Amino acid sequence: xxxxxxxxxxxxxxxxxxxxxxxxxxxxxxxxxxxxxxxxxxxxxxxxxxxxxxxxxxxxxxxxxxxxxxxxxxxxxxxxxxxxxxxxxxxxxxxxxxxxxxxxxxxxxxxxxxxxxxxxxxxxxxxxxxxxxxxxxxxxxxxxxxxxxxxxxxxxxxxxxxxxxxxxxxxxxxxxxxxxxxxxxxxxxxxxxxxxxxxxxxxxxxxxxxxxxxxxxxxxxxxxxxxxxxxxxxxxxxxxxxxxxxxxxxxxxxxxxxxxxxxxxxxxxxxxxxxxxxxxxxxxxxxxxxxxxxxxxxxxxxxxxxxxxxxxxxxxxxxxxxxxxxxxxxxxxxxxxxxxxxxxxxxxxxxxxxxxxxxxxxxxxxxxxxxxxxxxxxxxxxxxxxxxxxxxxxxxxxxxxxxxxxxxxxxxxxxxxxxxxxxxxxxxxxxxxxxxxxxxxxxxxxxxxxxxxxxxxxxxxxxxxxxxxxxxxxxxxxxxxxxxxxxxxxxxxxxx
Amino acid sequence: xxxxxxxxxxxxxxxxxxxxxxxxxxxxxxxxxxxxxxxxxxxxxxxxxxxxxxxxxxxxxxxxxxxxxxxxxxxxxxxxxxxxxxxxxxxxxxxxxxxxxxxxxxxxxxxxxxxxxxxxxxxxxxxxxxxxxxxxxxxxxxxxxxxxxxxxxxxxxxxxxxxxxxxxxxxxxxxxxxxxxxxxxxxxxxxxxxxxxxxxxxxxxxxxxxxxxxxxxxxxxxxxxxxxxxxxxxxxxxxxxxxxxxxxxxxxxxxxxxxxxxxxxxxxxxxxxxxxxxxxxxxxxxxxxxxxxxxxxxxxxxxxxxxxxxxxxxxxxxxxxxxxxxxxxxxxxxxxxxxxxxxxxxxxxxxxxxxxxxxxxxxxxxxxxxxxxxxxxxxxxxxxxxxxxxxxxxxxxxxxxxxxxxxxxxxxxxxxxxxxxxxxxxxxxxxxxxxxxxxxxxxxxxxxxxxxxxxxxxxxxxxxxxxxxxxxxxxxxxxxxxxxxxxxxxxxxxxxxxx
Numbered sequence: 003x004x005x006x007x008x009x010x011x012x013x014x015x016x017x018x019x020x021x022x023x024x025x026x027x028x029x030x031x032x033x034x035x036x037x038x039x040x041x042x043x044x045x046x047x048x049x050x051x052x053x054x055x056x057x058x059x060x061x062x063x064x065x066x067x068x069x070x071x072x073x074x075x076x077x078x079x080x081x082x083x084x085x086x087x088x089x090x091x092x093x094x095x096x097x098x099x100x101x102x103x104x105x106x107x108x109x110x111x112x113x114x115x116x117x118x119x120x121x122x123x124x125x126x127x128x129x130x131x132x133x134x135x136x137x138x139x140x141x142x143x144x145x146x147x148x149x150x151x152x153x154x155x156x157x158x159x160x161x162x163x164x165x166x167x168x169x170x171x172x173x174x175x176x177x178x179x180x181x182x183x184x185x186x187x188x189x190x191x192x193x194x195x196x197x198x199x200x201x202x203x204x205x206x207x208x209x210x211x212x213x214x215x216x217x218x219x220x221x222x223x224x225x226x227x228x229x230x231x232x233x234x235x236x237x238x239x240x241x242x243x244x245x246x247x248x249x250x251x252x253x254x255x256x257x258x259x260x261x262x263x264x265x266x267x268x269x270x271x272x273x274x275x276x277x278x279x280x281x282x283x284x285x286x287x288x289x290x291x292x293x294x295x296x297x298x299x300x301x302x303x304x305x306x307x308x309x310x311x312x313x314x315x316x317x318x319x320x321x322x323x324x325x326x327x328x329x330x331x332x333x334x335x336x337x338x339x340x341x342x343x344x345x346x347x348x349x350x351x352x353x354x355x356x357x358x359x360x361x362x363x364x365x366x367x368x369x370x371x372x373x374x375x376x377x378x379x380x381x382x383x384x385x386x387x388x389x390x391x392x393x394x395x396x397x398x399x400x401x402x403x404x405x406x407x408x409x410x411x412x413x414x415x416x417x418x419x420x421x422x423x424x425x426x427x428x429x430x431x432x433x434x435x436x437x438x439x440x441x442x443x444x445x446x447x448x449x450x451x452x453x454x455x456x457x458x459x460x461x462x463x464x465x466x467x468x469x470x471x472x473x474x475x476x477x478x479x480x481x482x483x484x485x486x487x488x489x490x491x492x493x494x495x496x497x498x
Numbered sequence: 499x500x501x502x503x504x505x506x507x508x509x510x511x512x513x514x515x516x517x518x519x520x521x522x523x524x525x526x527x528x529x530x531x532x533x534x535x536x537x538x539x540x541x542x543x544x545x546x547x548x549x550x551x552x553x554x555x556x557x558x559x560x561x562x563x564x565x566x567x568x569x570x571x572x573x574x575x576x577x578x579x580x581x582x583x584x585x586x587x588x589x590x591x592x593x594x595x596x597x598x599x600x601x602x603x604x605x606x607x608x609x610x611x612x613x614x615x616x617x618x619x620x621x622x623x624x625x626x627x628x629x630x631x632x633x634x635x636x637x638x639x640x641x642x643x644x645x646x647x648x649x650x651x652x653x654x655x656x657x658x659x660x661x662x663x664x665x666x667x668x669x670x671x672x673x674x675x676x677x678x679x680x681x682x683x684x685x686x687x688x689x690x691x692x693x694x695x696x697x698x699x700x701x702x703x704x705x706x707x708x709x710x711x712x713x714x715x716x717x718x719x720x721x722x723x724x725x726x727x728x729x730x731x732x733x734x735x736x737x738x739x740x741x742x743x744x745x746x747x748x749x750x751x752x753x754x755x756x757x758x759x760x761x762x763x764x765x766x767x768x769x770x771x772x773x774x775x776x777x778x779x780x781x782x783x784x785x786x787x788x789x790x791x792x793x794x795x796x797x798x799x800x801x802x803x804x805x806x807x808x809x810x811x812x813x814x815x816x817x818x819x820x821x822x823x824x825x826x827x828x829x830x831x832x833x834x835x836x837x838x839x840x841x842x843x844x845x846x847x848x849x850x851x852x853x854x855x856x857x858x859x860x861x862x863x864x865x866x867x868x869x870x871x872x873x874x875x876x877x878x879x880x881x882x883x884x885x886x887x888x889x890x891x892x893x894x895x896x897x898x899x900x901x902x903x904x905x906x907x908x909x910x911x912x913x914x915x916x917x918x919x920x921x922x923x924x925x926x927x928x929x930x931x932x933x934x935x936x937x938x939x940x941x942x943x944x945x946x947x948x949x950x951x952x953x954x955x956x957x958x959x960x961x962x963x964x965x966x967x968x969x970x971x972x973x974x975x976x977x978x979x980x981x982x983x984x985x986x987x988x989x990x991x992x993x994x995x996x997x
Contacts, residue, residue, distance in 0.1 A: 247963060250916025254966040257950050270963035284963065298916075385887040393885060417750025417798075452757055459771075465745035465894075466770025466784065470754040 035194060037127035039093035039153060040067040040075050041146045042101070042115075042190060047086040051375040052407065054358035054367075055489045058378070060086075066145035066191030067115070068199065069126045075101065075115040076129075076224070077190030078204050079108045080170045082115065083354040090117060092126060093153050105231045108354055109238040110223045111170040111204050113190075114231055131221050132198025135160045135178065136305075143182045143203050143216070145191025158182025158214070163304070165311040166217055169205050172351045175239055176310075176317040177217050184216025193218050223317065230320070237320035240342035242313070243276015244269050246288065249298045258287050259333030265289070266330065267300045267312070274396050276346040277325075281338050287330040291315055316342070348394035349373065349387075349403055359438050361493040363445055364453065364476040365410040365483050366469065368427065370438050371403035379407065383424055402437040406455070406469070410487055414479035418469050425467075426458040438497060448473035539656045541598040542632040543700075544649045544693060547572045547582050547620070548603065550592040556878035557906065559858035559869065560985045570690025571650045572620065573700060576633040581723065582691035583705060584611050584618040585671045595622060597631065598654050610730040613851075614738050615718060616671045616705040617726050636720050637699025639664070640679065642808070646701060650692020659694070659715075666811045667716045669706050673851030673873065674741075676705065677814050678716035725818050737821045740842035742813065743776015744769050746788065749798045759833055760787050766830060767800045767812075774896050777843040783831065790828035791815055816842065848893035849873065849902060859936055861989045863943055864951070864972040865909040865918070865979050866965070868925070870936050871902035883922050901935035905953075905965075909983060913967050913975040920965075924956035936993060943972075 042065045048058035065081030067090070075090060082088055082103050089098040099122040101115040117123070135141065143156045158181040166177035180193070184206045193201040201218035223239075230236045247268040249255050258268065266289040272278050282288070289295065292315035294302035301309040319325065325340045350372040358375075361368040369375060373391065376383055390403055408423040409415050427435045430444035431454050445453060453471040480492055491498075547570050554563040572582035572595065580595060587593060587608050594603035604627045610619040622628075640646060644661045659681040667678035679702050681694075694702045694717050702717030730736045746767040749755045758768045766789035772778050789795065791812050794802040801809035819825060824839040850872045858875070861868040869875055876886055889902055903925045910918040925933045928942035929952055943951060946969035953965040976988060 245963075248916060251914070251965075251967065253913075253950055253968045254916065254964065257952070257966040268964065389885045389888045414753075415751070417748065417754065452753055454757065467747040468754065468757075468770075470751065470757040472753040 034127060035129075035142075035144060035192075035197060036093045036153060037125065038068040038070075038129045038192065039144055040069060040077075041065075041091045041093070042067050042075075042077055042081055043089040043091070043098065044082050044085045045087040046084045048084055049356070049358055049374065050378060051358045051369070051372070052378040052380060054360040054369060054494060055362075055491065064146065064187060065189040066147075066187065066203070068129050068144075068192040069123065070114075070228070071128045073116070073120075073123050074104065075117070076192075076202065076228075077113050077115060078170070078202060078219075079106045079111045079113045079354070080204070081190045082106070082113050083108075083170070085355075088115060090115065090122070092122070105227075105234075105236060106355070107227045107230075107236050107238065109168070109171040109173045110175055110219055110227060111168050112202065112219060112224060112227045114228075129192055129194075129199040130197070131225065132195055132200045134163075134220060134222060135195045135200050137161070137163065139195050141180055141182055141200065141218075142194045143180070143184055143188060143191060144194065145188040145203060147183075147185035147187035149185070154188075156183040158216075161215075163220075163308065163310075165313055165317075173239065173241075173345070174311065174313055176220055176223060176314060178220045180216050180218055181214040182216060183214070184218075188216075199224075226318070226320075237322070238344050239317050240277060240319055240321050240323070241316065241345045242278050242291075242340070243273035243343065243346055244278045244282055244288075245271035245273075246300060248300050249287070255298070258285070258330065260287060260330060264330070265298045266296050267298070269329075271395070273346050274398065275343070277340045277343045279346075281340050282327070282329065283331065285331075288312075289328040289330060289335075291327050292319075292325050346396055348396045348400065349376075349391040352377070357494055357496075359494045359496050361438065361441055361497055362410065362480060362483065362489065363441075363492070364471045364479050365412045365415045366455070366471075367407045367410065368438065368441055369405055369407045371405055371426075375405070375407070379424065381423075386426070387424065398436070399434065400436055404435050404438055404441065406457075410483050412479050412483050412486075414471055414475055415469070422467070422469065427455060428458045429456040430454070442497065539598075539647075539649055539654070540632075540634065540693075540695060540698065541654070542630065543574050543634045544598060544654055545572050545574065545580060546570075546596040546598075546654065547580070547586060547606070547691065548594040548596070549586050549590040551586075551588065551590045554589060554858055554874075556858045556869070556872070556875040559860040559990065560862075560987060568690070571654065571692040573691075573693040573703075574628075574631050574633050575619075575727070576635075578621070578628060578633070579609060580606065580620040580622070581693075581703065582618050582620060583616050583671075583703065584613050585616055586690045587611070587618040587620070588613070593620060595620065595627070597627070610736050612726050612729075612736045612738070614672045614674065615676065615722060615726055616669060617703070617718070617723065619727075619730065634693070634695075634700040635698070636724060637696050637701040639719055639721055640696050640701050644696055646681065646694050646696045648692055648694050648704070654692075662714075664719065664808050664810055666814060667706065669716070671705065673847075674845060675811075675813065676716070677719055677722050677810075677817050678705070679719050681715050681717060682713065722817055725820075729820055738844055739817050740777060740819055740821050740823075741845035742816055742825070742840065743773040743778045743843065743846060744782055745771040745773070746800060748800050749787070755798070758785070758787060760830060764789060764830065765798045766790075766796050767798070773846050773894060775843070775846045777840050781838060781840050782827075782829070785831075787830040788812070788827060789830055789835070792826055793828075846895050848895045848899065849876075849890045857990060857992065859990045859992055860906075861936060861939055861993055862909075862976060862980070862985065863939075863988070864967055864975050865911045865914045866953075867906045867909065868936065868939055869904055869906045871904055871924075875904075875906070885924075886922070897934070898932065899934055903933045903936055903939060905955075909979050911975050911979050913971055914965075917965050917967075923965075925953060926956050927954040928952070940989075940993060 044063050046061050050056050050058040067075045067077035070076045088101040090101045091098045099117050099119050101117045104116045105114040137160050139160045147154050161181050162179035165174050167174050178201055184203045188203045191203050192199045193203055200221050204219050206216045247270045249268055266287040269282050269286040272282050294315050296312045300312050302312050304310040319342055323342045325342055327338050329336050352373045359370055404427045406425045409418055431447050431449050433444035451473050453473050455469040459465055549568045551566050552563050553566055555561045568586045570586040572580040575581050593606045595606045596603045604622050604624050606620040606622045609621045640661045642663050646659050648657045648659055662680045664679055666675040669676045693700055701720045704715045705718050706716040747770050748767050766787040769782050769786045772782050792815055796812050800811055802812050803809055819842050824841045826839050828837050859870050905923040907921040908914050908918045929945050929947045931942040950966050951969045955963050
């Protein structure tokens, strides 16, 4: 099971430490790399997506980082996600300085911090970047993992280079795997090969699943991020917005008219408003991408003898770039050029540093479905949500899944009460609700003095149920509900 | 690109509980139990039941499955049959019954099963068994607060309980709501089928124990048991209890009531969906308001006042009808009151519940294992899939889909190279023909489109959309796979004979 390193993790090993006697530490050899090392302390304010007018619990986490050129600190995005206060401590120093988040790339889990006090950078030495290491190259991981307070250095080799799902964004990106120990707290720390930084340690496996399997954000993605930081605009790694099927079966290839020598993969679905929307079609065979020929198993060549998932070329691009694709459509060879876009999702993955979107009307709490909501919802959300999260695709008819998450009790919503929660809104007063923004207009047009809210067919229970409210009393009721529940605003900023 | 979000990590982390939320309304028990004289145990009527069950493997349905032992208890009925719960006799191939305080076990066989009521009726050939036994007497439906006794457990010991109410309660075994007497209890799962008595008379059989928030047991009330016995009278085979086949919404909100057009002096519930192939199909319409059933007025919460001043959901009444009988409904349609008779049919289901799955259905072709989605299949070692859970809990049949036909997994062979790692794919079409149920598969695979068999997968499949293989080689491949894996038949018996 993949877990994000760091995060609320200092507890388990403390008991062990107490029973060990430590010999006096021998003076360490001068290590210039230590001059770039920084320990990061973050106070996190978690959002509350179920009661979005309130904030969630606060917690303290710690991670690692390093000083880079331009008086900045590089770390993982997840070390400073949802932060309200960041402090940094130089290796060997005792004073913590206040730091601020300057840029963040959630998709490749990187962040740049700045420190206003120039005194902080005195005596520090920015890291120097190296190139992509090869398999078996020796690496050293610097950081502040669980097990103690002081700097920890672990050694190992590069064991794999591949596309891996980044747990912080669930995007599949270029990644280096090492057998050097990477533990909670190592997150954001630099990884060196021959004194040059080749990556940032960022995730590993729970020890019960796999050992000596740590993951590193490769230097390529770091350089890509920093070059965009210079231009003060970050572009996430684009996605193609297609679902594909491998073509390892001879009959399948023959059926689509491929020659014996031809290789490629089958496009089985094109995501609405993704990069390939209106460009690629279902049943196209994708032969090459950005000049990389795609094999029947969906891989492209990488380096000498290696193969990577065909999404690899995307890691080298940014939003808006053009990417040529060779395809076979109706047994004819064609070239199509895509303009690259970000992932188009119906139910977004966890968002960071964002305020939840909501609207309260007559006690009904409207909010869009996203993974944050799923995680904070009370009780067990219906299985359809899970299904929507995995398989749901956006369409012109549905750009967001708008929910009535629950109902704040008041006389106006008598009889609906606690029974109705987690319902997917289909129409309000006959107007289809494709996203949160549609609510405002629809609620302004009551039908014969009533607000009529219709829901998507949940299939089994509460099928076809409607919520009908007295329109004349609704505004007054909303004001009373807000006052009673100490809610400052009936909607989030984005809907004002 | 394969979707990055579909990592096994999340699938595990977000796994959900299976049973839909049920809504018990337990009434609080008095803090101090009044002292009640303990009742005499009914040692001559209560028996222990031992079963050997054949656990069918729904993942590899051609395998005979492994054996397991189960035990519970039962009660001797007037006429000599023994009543117990069907979940201990389900899939059993050997049953024994033991009397109180005796060591000898008598062989029994299942006479009738009511899976949807979780009831099973056993008979014993050896007349010696009945010596020194007494059949139970049926009691009346108890009232809240009545002190009852439960007899069961390893030693068929007696425990005291209090009835807290009558309600419709979710049965995991039956997969639907059943009338239930709720008790706070010490009864646990070991007491499968142990009878409950009031003043020495039989009043119910526990079918579900819920451990949270408080431990409660649901008893199938005596009147429902009697209705079951009525249904199997004179050797008739039990055919289940019917369902009205509608979804309704309660009308507690005055604005909703006026919106649906029900005058303020009337009460009822509004029909929000008429189920395909259900009893009310073609008779009721969306927007109809049910105001009375069988002459009993339905209130705005959907309850009727029927049993000793207790209010209970109107669907309670339907439980007492036999299949094919008609129920009379008063409705309000487009502002006018009407009455109609609805002949009753079974509850339509898209995914069969586990109690119905006695013999798994399967079809094997070119290494592809086709099965219908059933609860038992889902609970076998089949991989977790959120959309299955949705279909199981929320799926209703439609003309386009009466069964969810799956490729459960693929037995590897040259013919299916490239597809052999796939599993749990929902089949949409085969050779252009829509697959609405398992039987369609066999027809469609008999008509390949040119050289190839083309299987189209539901568009939300994680893996892709099409499986294509050579039609001419499929038959030989199937035979080779069956020989290699020692699979006796390419299909289950219900799909007819193979070639």
